[in-house]
Amino acid sequence: MSALHGLLARLIGDFGATLLLGAGGILLYLTFNVLFLIWLERKVSAHAQRRLGPMEVGPHGALQTIADMLKLLSKQLVTPLATDRFTFLFAPILIFIPTICLASLVPLGGASAFAEMPNGLAVVVVLSGITVIAIFMAGWSSNNKYAVLGGMRSVAQVVAYEIPVLLSALAVVLIAQTLDLNEIVSGQHVPYALYEPVAALIFFIGITAETNRAPFDIPEAESELVGGFHTEYAGMRFALFFFAEYTNMLVLGCVGATLFLGGWKGPFADRWPFLGPVYLLLKGYVVVFLMMWARWTFPRLRFDQLMNFAWKLLIPVALVNLLVTAIVLQAVPLR
Amino acid sequence: MTNPPVPDALDTYVLNMGPQHPSTHGVLRMKLTLRGEEIVAAEPVIGYSHRAHEKMAENRTYAQFLPNTSRQDYLSGIIYNFAWVEAVEKMAGIQVPERALVARVVLAELNRVASHLLWIGAFLLDLGAATPFLYAWDDREAILFLLESVTGSRLTYCTGRFGGLSRDLDADFPRRAREVIAKLRARWDEYEGLIEDNVIFVNRAKGVGVLSRDLCLSYGVTGPSLRGSGVAYDVRKAEPYGAYPRFAFDVPTRTEGDVFARYMVRVLEMRQSVRIIEQALDQLPAGPILNPDSIGVKKRLKLPAGTQYYAVESARGHYGILLVSEGGTEPYRAKFRTPSYPNLAVLADVMPGHMVADAVAVLGSVDLVMPEVDR
Numbered sequence: 001m002s003a004l005h006g007l008l009a010r011l012i013g014d015f016g017a018t019l020l021l022g023a024g025g026i027l028l029y030l031t032f033n034v035l036f037l038i039w040l041e042r043k044v045s046a047h048a049q050r051r052l053g054p055m056e057v058g059p060h061g062a063l064q065t066i067a068d069m070l071k072l073l074s075k076q077l078v079t080p081l082a083t084d085r086f087t088f089l090f091a092p093i094l095i096f097i098p099t100i101c102l103a104s105l106v107p108l109g110g111a112s113a114f115a116e117m118p119n120g121l122a123v124v125v126v127l128s129g130i131t132v133i134a135i136f137m138a139g140w141s142s143n144n145k146y147a148v149l150g151g152m153r154s155v156a157q158v159v160a161y162e163i164p165v166l167l168s169a170l171a172v173v174l175i176a177q178t179l180d181l182n183e184i185v186s187g188q189h190v191p192y193a194l195y196e197p198v199a200a201l202i203f204f205i206g207i208t209a210e211t212n213r214a215p216f217d218i219p220e221a222e223s224e225l226v227g228g229f230h231t232e233y234a235g236m237r238f239a240l241f242f243f244a245e246y247t248n249m250l251v252l253g254c255v256g257a258t259l260f261l262g263g264w265k266g267p268f269a270d271r272w273p274f275l276g277p278v279y280l281l282l283k284g285y286v287v288v289f290l291m292m293w294a295r296w297t298f299p300r301l302r303f304d305q306l307m308n309f310a311w312k313l314l315i316p317v318a319l320v321n322l323l324v325t326a327i328v329l330q331a332v333p334l335r
Numbered sequence: 336m337t338n339p340p341v342p343d344a345l346d347t348y349v350l351n352m353g354p355q356h357p358s359t360h361g362v363l364r365m366k367l368t369l370r371g372e373e374i375v376a377a378e379p380v381i382g383y384s385h386r387a388h389e390k391m392a393e394n395r396t397y398a399q400f401l402p403n404t405s406r407q408d409y410l411s412g413i414i415y416n417f418a419w420v421e422a423v424e425k426m427a428g429i430q431v432p433e434r435a436l437v438a439r440v441v442l443a444e445l446n447r448v449a450s451h452l453l454w455i456g457a458f459l460l461d462l463g464a465a466t467p468f469l470y471a472w473d474d475r476e477a478i479l480f481l482l483e484s485v486t487g488s489r490l491t492y493c494t495g496r497f498g499g500l501s502r503d504l505d506a507d508f509p510r511r512a513r514e515v516i517a518k519l520r521a522r523w524d525e526y527e528g529l530i531e532d533n534v535i536f537v538n539r540a541k542g543v544g545v546l547s548r549d550l551c552l553s554y555g556v557t558g559p560s561l562r563g564s565g566v567a568y569d570v571r572k573a574e575p576y577g578a579y580p581r582f583a584f585d586v587p588t589r590t591e592g593d594v595f596a597r598y599m600v601r602v603l604e605m606r607q608s609v610r611i612i613e614q615a616l617d618q619l620p621a622g623p624i625l626n627p628d629s630i631g632v633k634k635r636l637k638l639p640a641g642t643q644y645y646a647v648e649s650a651r652g653h654y655g656i657l658l659v660s661e662g663g664t665e666p667y668r669a670k671f672r673t674p675s676y677p678n679l680a681v682l683a684d685v686m687p688g689h690m691v692a693d694a695v696a697v698l699g700s701v702d703l704v705m706p707e708v709d710r
Contacts, residue, residue: 049469145350149372149691214463215535225691226356299535300463302692303372 026103030247035065037246041292048296075235080143083232087141092233092240095134098127099244103251106258107182108277120181121173124255125166128210131248132158135212138241139229150228153303158210160310165206167318168199171325172259185263193260198321200260202314204287207252209310211245214295216306249288250281257283347375352694354383360457360698361705363679367686367694374694377686379679385709392669397423397636398497400669405491407673408707411450411650413482413492414443420495421577422645422656426638427497429629433620435499436578441512441615442485442494444608448519449478450650451601451608454702458598459530461699462539467530474522477515484508497636498629509616516609523606531599540595544685544697547592554684555677558652559600560701564592570648582614594700601702635664651675651702675701675708 008017039054039062046053054061079088105120105127117123132154139151172192176184193200209216225231230241257263261283264276301309353364362383368376388407392400404419405412417439424431456471479489485504486494494501530536546556551564561568569586571579587603589596630636640662646655652674659668678701686694 045465049466050473051469145348153372217463296466298464299459299533299539300692301535302539303690305538 022104023100026100030100030103030250031243033250034243034246035069037250037288038065038068038242040289041246044289044292045296048293069239072236072239077237078232078234080232082143084141084143087137088232089237091134091138091141092237092244094137095131095241095244096247098130099247099251102127102255103247105181106251106254106280107185107263108280116182117180119179121169121179121184121259124181125162125169128165128207128252128255129158129162131210131244134244135229138233142229142232144232146225146227147229147231150225150231154212154229156303157212157216157306157310160307161206161209161216161314164202164310164314164318165210167315167322168196168203168206169259171196171199171318171322174322174325174329181258181263185258185265188262188265191260191262196260196321196325198317199325200256202318202321203256203260204290205314207256207287208291208294209306211248211252211291213245213249213291215298215300217295217300249291250284253287253291254280254284256287261286346370350691353380360703363698363703363705363708365686365694365698367691369691372690372692374686374689374691377683377694379683381679381705381708383709384706386706388710389669389671392666394665396664397638397666400666401495402491402493404495405493406706407671407710408649408651408654408675408704409490410453410704411446412490413446413486413494414647414649415654416492416495417443417577418645418647418649418654418656420497421647422643422658423497423636423638425645426641426643426658426660427636429498430626432499432623432626433578434503434622435624435626437581437615437619438500438504438624439495440578440582441504441612441619442482442492444612444615445478445482445512446492447650448605448608448612449475449482450702451605452478454601454650455526455530455598458696458699458702459536461695462536464536467526470522470526474519477518481508481512481515484511496625496629498626500624503624504619509619512612512616516612519605519609523602527602531602537595539692539696540598540700541591541593543594543693544689544700545591545593546681546685550681550684551592554681556652556681556701557674558649558678558702559604560597560678560681561652562586562588562604563596563600565590568653570646570653574646576645576647578615579611581618582611584608584611594696597700597702637662637664638666646672649674651704651707652678671710673707673710675703675705679703679708 006017008020011017012020042061042064043053054064057063057067079085102124105117105124135154136151139147139149139154142148172184173179175192175195176187178184178187227233230238233241257280262279263283264280266275266279268275347368347370350367350369351364352367354362364380364383366378366380367374386406388403391403395403401416401419404415407415423429452471452475456468456475459467459471482492483489485500485502485508486492487502488494546560546564548564548566550556551561551566556564557568565588567586567588570576571584572586584607587600587607589599638658638660640660642657642659644655644657646653648654653672654674655672657668657670657672658666661667682697682701685697689697
């Protein structure tokens with residue numbers, strides 16, 4: 001990797017090489033991840049439902065998603081006449097940007113993240129909420145009542161669930177005494193999930209809601225809103241929303257792993273740095289698997305119940321948890 | 336059905352739910368007037384799958400109409416099939432062998448369980464839980480195999496004949512049926528924990544879509560939807576027909592009248608149906624399955640002139656057939672009183688005040704079959 005970096009640095013400069021390798025690597029991996037996660041989702045749902053799932057294309061259907069992508073690529077891209085054209089076409093692209101920015105912030109291994117920031121966690125919290133703008137753009141510009149309802153639900157939901165996510169992340173900040181994701185990981189000798197089980201749970205619920213996953217998938221509640229915000233999208237544009245959902249799941253899962261499960265840390269990760277990303281991804285995928293498991297087990301909440309759950313339960317509990325953390329830390333300093 | 340009052344305020348809009356919508360179970364269109372996500376008025380628009388069964392009955396012999404019967408309600412078709420057969424038998428005075436009477440009860444109750452299982456799956460799918468759907472269909476599949484082995488079809492059964500059944504239950508049938516029942520019972524215990532104790536499900540279902548007792552009675556709501564509102568009306572008990580008086584079973588009721596009550600009534604009803612099947616299998620008499628004196632389907636049956644009403648309890652409620660004969664080979668008029676029609680009509684009164692998500696839950700909870708509403 002460093003040899004490749006050196007070669008590129010001589011050609012296009014140090015900054016250019018880092019950008020190319022980092023952005024290229026992240027994009028490449030996230031694309032692979034989407035293919036893998038869609039396959040995994042189908043397998044998890046199938047086994048939850050006593051089925052086999054895709055079995056025909058490739059070993060255990062591993063290439064099924066690629067076949068599906070080819071099918072979606074070959075489909076006609078329908079743009080309904082009454083849409084707000086620019087917004088309609090831009091939304092599926094925009095939905096990726098914050099997620100990819102997020103991915104570059106997560107510390108991958110002993111070395112560092114692709115983009116290091118002293119206030120990384122603050123940026124993470126901000127970016128994770130921005131995706132909703134693209135969803136609302138998609139819903140609003142579709143000029144479809146179901147889509148508008150889906151978009152509005154999404155905004156209300158993300159605004160509500162961002163707060164518990166932030167509050168539970170703050171509990172970690174109190175312990176780590178830093179907003180730098182790298183330092184949070186390196187200070188994490190015991191996974192913070194053990195110190196902060198409540199915060200970890202709230203964070204998990206919050207990111208499930210932020211990624212619009214069941215039981216919080218009301219913006220695209222199939223049985224109510226047909227397709228929700230993406231009702232009017234067809235072909236690859238429709239697929240892009242799925243791409244974004246699965247990318248978001250992994251990235252937020254990795255953020256969760258960074259905050260609560262020790263990030264890239266693991267046995268021998270210090271000696272062999274390449275193990276860092278492996279541990280991080282493993283932990284991220286565990287979180288993703290839990291999200292899938294929940295999706296195929298629970299019914300969907302109603303919109304007002306979802307709001308009540310966030311405002312009346314999660315936020316007060318997160319606040320109390322934060323307060324307790326602060327008091328305990330004053331009484332028994334960790335360092 | 337009167338048009339609901341439409342508020343002329345500018346803050347409402349109309350959302351057409353259906354006829355192509357994942358949760359309208361076929362081709363129902365709900366015209367919802369919404370304020371934000373709250374329903375102000377709801378108007379069911381029907382007729383998208385009208386096939387003129389009643390008119391067709393006037394132009395066919397009694398036997399030729401047999402295949403139509405199970406196509407009215409494709410989920411509990413055998414009950415509708417037997418209802419037509421029994422209505423004609425009663426009017427013509429055809430004797431039915433004991434074995435056929437009991438076998439009809441077995442098949443009809445199996446079909447009722449299959450219908451309720453499908454409902455549970457589809458209803459939970461409406462609430463956003465995809466997994467129970469496949470479990471319920473897996474259970475239903477076992478029943479469909481049983482029914483297929485007797486009738487030769489999986490959905491639109493046409494096994495009733497005037498004077499019995501077209502085919503006999505084979506010697507192995509009771510054993511296989513008991514195996515299926517044992518499997519179902521074990522599954523139901525599992526579902527109770529997974530569904531009825533699930534906080535999300537209970538919150539979505541309790542206190543939602545309350546049908547009061549009086550409202551049900553004024554609209555003529557029947558079946559599990561009525562029993563969920565505290566009225567123990569079941570045609571099998573109220574006006575016993577066929578071999579039902581011989582079997583001991585309860586009519587489960589709940590008083591709340593909400594979505595959860597309707598769910599519970601159906602779940603308990605499946606257990607009662609299974610109880611009936613077991614008793615019927617125990618006392619299944621030997622003998623012919625078809626009255627040897629009855630005429631076959633190819634001959635034309637003539638009914639004496641007169642009017643007669645015959646009702647059965649279908650999986651959805653009170654299903655009645657009004658037969659008017661002028662003495663010919665075809666009915667002068669056949670009117671079908673299908674339970675889903677009033678069960679749907681009552682929803683216009685219940686929906687206002689609920690959220691869109693509740694509309695789906697309420698709509699699902701009354702177990703509509705649209706071809707049966709439209710006929």
